[in-house]
Every structure is written in C-alpha cells, then in structure tokens.
Amino acid sequence: MSKQPVGPLTPVGMDDCRVPLVNEPLNADQAERLAPSFKALGDPIRLRLLSLIASHQGGEACVCDLTDGFDVSAPTISHHLKVLREIGLVSSERRGTWVYYRAEQSALDLLSTVLSVPQGVNA
Amino acid sequence: MSKQPVGPLTPVGMDDCRVPLVNEPLNADQAERLAPSFKALGDPIRLRLLSLIASHQGGEACVCDLTDGFDVSAPTISHHLKVLREIGLVSSERRGTWVYYRAEQSALDLLSTVLSVPQGVNA
DNA sequence: TCATTGACTTGATGGATATCTAATTAAGTA
DNA sequence: TACTTAATTAGATATCCATCAAGTCAATGA
Numbered sequence: 001m002s003k004q005p006v007g008p009l010t011p012v013g014m015d016d017c018r019v020p021l022v023n024e025p026l027n028a029d030q031a032e033r034l035a036p037s038f039k040a041l042g043d044p045i046r047l048r049l050l051s052l053i054a055s056h057q058g059g060e061a062c063v064c065d066l067t068d069g070f071d072v073s074a075p076t077i078s079h080h081l082k083v084l085r086e087i088g089l090v091s092s093e094r095r096g097t098w099v100y101y102r103a104e105q106s107a108l109d110l111l112s113t114v115l116s117v118p119q120g121v122n123a
Numbered sequence: 124m125s126k127q128p129v130g131p132l133t134p135v136g137m138d139d140c141r142v143p144l145v146n147e148p149l150n151a152d153q154a155e156r157l158a159p160s161f162k163a164l165g166d167p168i169r170l171r172l173l174s175l176i177a178s179h180q181g182g183e184a185c186v187c188d189l190t191d192g193f194d195v196s197a198p199t200i201s202h203h204l205k206v207l208r209e210i211g212l213v214s215s216e217r218r219g220t221w222v223y224y225r226a227e228q229s230a231l232d233l234l235s236t237v238l239s240v241p242q243g244v245n246a
Numbered sequence: 247t248c249a250t251t252g253a254c255t256t257g258a259t260g261g262a263t264a265t266c267t268a269a270t271t272a273a274g275t276a
Numbered sequence: 277t278a279c280t281t282a283a284t285t286a287g288a289t290a291t292c293c294a295t296c297a298a299g300t301c302a303a304t305g306a
Contacts, residue, residue, distance in 0.1 A: 022177040022226065035165055039165025047144070048150075055145050055146060055148050064282070074283075097273050099282080105244075115235035117228045117235065186254095198254075203294085
C-alpha cells in the first residue's frame with residue numbers, strides 16, 4: 001500500500017501537470033505522474049490502437065475492429081488495451097457481446113499541452 | 124544493417140507524422156517511428172531532464188546544472204541524456220570543460236501535434 | 247608532466263515488459 | 277443445456293532497460 005499503482009491520467013489530481021514542460025522545470029512528483037502515460041504511448045502497437053480508436057467513427061471502436069492488421073495475437077492486443085485503459089488514455093464499455101473502447105480526449109490534450117512549445121519561448 | 128537503430132526525430136522523414144492521431148489511424152510505419160520518442164519520454168528522470176533543459180535560461184543547460192536534485196548516479200544521468208539525444212529530443216555541444224544540452228523544440232512540437240485534439244473532432 | 251574535475255563508456259545485474267499458448271469468462275443461440 | 281464467438285486472464289519465457297561501480301576520455305591548471 002506504500003506505492004500506489006500509478007493512477008489514471010484524467011480523473012483528478014493532474015491539473016498541476018497541464019503546463020508546457022518548456023515553461024518551467026517539472027518537479028519529481030509531476031514527472032512521476034506524467035511519465036507512465038508517455039511510456040504507455042511508447043509502444044507502436046499501443047500508438048496504433050489509440051489512433052484507431054480515437055479516429056474511429058463516433059470516437060469509439062469495438063475490439064473486433066482492432067484486431068485486424070496487427071501481427072500479434074488477440075491476447076497481446078488485449079494486454080495493450082489494458083495498459084491504455086489503466087493509464088486512462090481510453091475507457092471501455094461492454095455492450096452485449098462486444099466491448100467498445102473510447103479515447104479519453106482530455107488525457108490526450110493534457111499530454112499534448114505538456115509537450116507544446118508556446119510561441120516566443122527561449123528565443 | 125537490416126534494422127536501423129531508430130533514427131532521430133527532427134532531421135527529416137518525420138513530416139508525414141506531424142498529424143493528430145485522432146484525425147486518422149497511424150499506419151504501422153508511422154507508429155514505429157513515433158513510439159521510440161514517446162518511450163524516451165516515458166521515464167520520470169528523462170522527463171525532468173528535458174524540462175530542465177528546455178526551460179533553462181537560453182534554452183540550454185550544462186550537465187553540471189542537471190546532476191543535482193536527482194537520486195541517481197552521474198552515469199545514470201549521462202545514460203538518460205544519451206537516450207534523449209539519440210532520439211533527437213535534445214542536442215549536445217562541448218564548450219571547453221563543459222557539455223551543454225539544448226532542447227529540440229521542433230521535435231517537441233511534432234509530438235505535441237500528434238497528441239493534439241483539434242476542436243470539433245468526434246463530437 | 248601530473249593532478250583534478252567534468253562527462254562518458256563499459257560491463258554486470260535485477261526488475262520490468264511484450265509475447266505466446268492454454269484456460270477462463272461472458273453473451274448469445276440452437 | 278450445450279455450442280459458438282468475443283474478449284480477457286493466467287502462467288511461462290525471452291528480451292529489454294534502469295541502475296551502479298569501475299574505468300576511460302577530455303580539458304584545464306599547477
């Protein structure tokens with residue numbers, strides 16, 4: 001119980017991270033909360049899955065729409081979706097036989113902001 | 124020679140990646156070129172180093188300015204700086220006794236764009 | 247030339263992780 | 277109930293990676 005399992009990105013407690021990292025140095029705490037999200041994006045399969053989900057009609061996609069076009073097994077896809085879900089980059093919902101994944105745009109937006117380079121920084 | 128060591132982000136050949144991943148699905152090739160950069164950001168120490176460098180006076184920082192405030196050894200810092208440099212997120216230059224690191228803003232900007240969520244996407 | 251300081255490289259190690267097969271759960275249907 | 281399909285979990289394995297101690301390289305100065 002001494003080390004919590006890296007909570008999700010969206011819910012709360014990340015507001016102090018919604019700042020470009022070029023503006024001021026991240027402190028250790030902020031860095032440790034942000035890094036796992038970037039790590040989750042650091043796998044090509046997860047990046048493609050997220051992009052597939054986020055760009056899909058209606059902002060969500062069924063797992064059955066995601067398994068094609070990858071050279072890995074279904075359990076591996078499932079594993080990567082779990083990583084994305086646990087970090088809060090996507091959410092999932094079961095509807096009947098199928099499970100649908102939805103991209104969490106606010107989480108994406110936060111990470112985008114962290115990496116953004118505001119005009120006129122460090123001329 | 125069959126598998127190149129994942130080239131840097133900035134130089135060239137990344138222009139086709141400068142698109143929000145919510146706009147259309149990343150293809151396998153794009154994902155494999157982008158993922159290593161996010162992976163590089165996926166470590167809290169590297170995130171802090173990058174932020175320290177990027178936010179430092181003049182847009183650059185000496186290694187001697189970076190080693191304090193971390194709980195890891197100097198070789199470990201050096202290792203993380205190398206990872207950031209080889210992926211193209213920072214560049215380095217020796218001036219006399221000291222080595223200075225500079226953030227590559229165009230690389231940061233590219234990654235920020237990839238994660239950005241344009242208004243009105245997937246209502 | 248030798249000593250000092252800054253930075254990096256090397257080599258080893260423990261822990262994390264991507265992947266698979268096999269088994270399991272969940273929902274629908276004959 | 278039994279069968280089928282969708283998706284996940286469990287367990288095993290091979291690889292990757294963060295870290296450190298020790299050694300090396302580079303620049304400066306006594």
